Amino acid sequence: MTSASPEPMPSRRALPTEAAAPRLEIRNLRRFFDGRAVVDDVSLQIQAGQVTCLLGPSGCGKSTTLRMIAGVEMQDSGEIYVDGKLICDTVFRVPPERREIGLMFQDFALFPHLSVADNVAFGLKGSKDQKRARVEELLHKVSLAQYIDEFPHHLSGGEQQRVALARALAPKPRIMLMDEPFSGLDNRLRDGIRDETLTLLKEEDAAVLLVTHEPEEAMRMADEIALMRSGQIVQQGAPYNVYTRPVDRAAVGFFSDTNILNAEVNGALAETPFGQFLAPGVPDGTEVEIVFRPQHVRIDFDRNGRGPHPTPSDGVAARGVVKRARFLGHESLVEFRMDFDGSVLKATVPNVFLPDAGRVMWLTVRRDRCFVFPAQG
Numbered sequence: 001m002t003s004a005s006p007e008p009m010p011s012r013r014a015l016p017t018e019a020a021a022p023r024l025e026i027r028n029l030r031r032f033f034d035g036r037a038v039v040d041d042v043s044l045q046i047q048a049g050q051v052t053c054l055l056g057p058s059g060c061g062k063s064t065t066l067r068m069i070a071g072v073e074m075q076d077s078g079e080i081y082v083d084g085k086l087i088c089d090t091v092f093r094v095p096p097e098r099r100e101i102g103l104m105f106q107d108f109a110l111f112p113h114l115s116v117a118d119n120v121a122f123g124l125k126g127s128k129d130q131k132r133a134r135v136e137e138l139l140h141k142v143s144l145a146q147y148i149d150e151f152p153h154h155l156s157g158g159e160q161q162r163v164a165l166a167r168a169l170a171p172k173p174r175i176m177l178m179d180e181p182f183s184g185l186d187n188r189l190r191d192g193i194r195d196e197t198l199t200l201l202k203e204e205d206a207a208v209l210l211v212t213h214e215p216e217e218a219m220r221m222a223d224e225i226a227l228m229r230s231g232q233i234v235q236q237g238a239p240y241n242v243y244t245r246p247v248d249r250a251a252v253g254f255f256s257d258t259n260i261l262n263a264e265v266n267g268a269l270a271e272t273p274f275g276q277f278l279a280p281g282v283p284d285g286t287e288v289e290i291v292f293r294p295q296h297v298r299i300d301f302d303r304n305g306r307g308p309h310p311t312p313s314d315g316v317a318a319r320g321v322v323k324r325a326r327f328l329g330h331e332s333l334v335e336f337r338m339d340f341d342g343s344v345l346k347a348t349v350p351n352v353f354l355p356d357a358g359r360v361m362w363l364t365v366r367r368d369r370c371f372v373f374p375a376q377g
């Protein structure tokens, strides 16, 4: 439920030209450990050439989902299909080595006693020349052709990771499963390797399911994000849609800091110190939360005890006092103690803005970026 929110964007995934079955489809997967459903009725479809990120906090069941698709973990119920063909249910099971799935994990462990070329060729079939051609093609694509005859320990972490990617993609898997593949890498390397990886994955046309707990990574890599919590997918869609049309407060909070105002609905309106918010269809007397991100708070200077005039887009200004301001590199985070109830609200401002603690200022919020949800208490 939102008071107003931006128009949804179409998914970035390419539509199949004909009614092709999804490359990967999982239906109603469940897995119990000690009587607890750690994966609880998860369904997903991924087309060839599409990258879907399974995004969620630690322990929410992402890796277990991946392991079931890889075939190293058995589901308690549900089915897995590849190109429309059943590969696994509770009685039938194609073994992992025949699923044509490429795997890549954080500890990508290259074989130390094999050269880069032999690592990449490891899962390849065909003549010596065919294998060599594929190895050269992939090492060229990951910009490591010059290391073809080196051993892994001569390569940096980032280079080894790219070799592991080439190795996983060498047999042209129909599906790539990637579990936090970049988390072992230095921050400075990560962005470049993510971009290179994405380019290569797209060229190879596999359906990719990438597990991550980092929203930024998912936003950067995914055509679609499947947001997972407590064993379930709570929201799925293009990154822009998941970010701008979150299903609940936790979905907002997973991507950024949040500010929360409490209010009660009367006549389909929630009255707050920032003005009224639409709450269509919500019964009178219902407690709601108005949730908004710090980047959607606008700060104005005090003008002889007054703030800016109310506007339809920013609503009414509320007075606060600077509690603390910190420079974060590309933006500044300013915390305010609000006059209306003593609560703390956060605002981010591009570049450097570091007002002194105690300074009186006026806050407004971008009304089209606020979400109204039932109160969670």
Ligand SMILES: Nc1ncnc2c1ncn2[C@@H]1O[C@H](COP(=O)(O)OP(=O)(O)OP(=O)(O)O)[C@@H](O)[C@H]1O
Pocket: 033, 034, 038, 056, 057, 058, 059, 060, 061, 062, 063, 064, 065, 213
């Ligand atoms: N073999 C197992 N036996 C018992 N419990 C398990 C087993 N494997 C996973 N779990 C539990 O299932 C839950 C989900 O684990 P899973 O590894 O799938 O989560 P995750 O979302 O990938 O987390 P992380 O990002 O930390 O790896 C966790 O509570 C975990 O402790």
